[in-house]
Amino acid sequence: MLTIHFVEHLNNTKHPYSIYLNSAFLIHMTFEQKYPFTFQFFASYFPEADLDGLTDQEVVHQFTQQNPPEVIQQTLDELHLLINDNSSWPEALSTANRYFPNNSEIQSWLEMIKNQLIERTS
Structure with missing residues (x-):
């Protein structure tokens, strides 16, 4: 919309x-229009992860195992942009079903996800 x-x-x-x-x-x-790959990643992998007993690191691992390198790279490219677009953070966190009390923790979480993706694709 x-x-x-x-x-x-x-x-x-x-x-x-x-x-x-x-x-x-x-x-x-x-958020979905600006970051379509990240939206799909967050919406598809994170909301139910807690119920499945998965850590965020395990979620990233699943994502990298189930998607082609091109999708992973597009998602990573979008995460680089999202980290600097804090106006999109509330919608991104809602999509991922995550809550953090302040911007510092949000940024740290996004950086951790980005770094996990980099680590898994190296």
């Missing part, structure tokens, strides 16, 4: 994942 917001002043600042129409309308992209 795209959300359209009217923007009165852009102040020459553009969000990298927003589309500007006639400098007056801003279309905001969702």
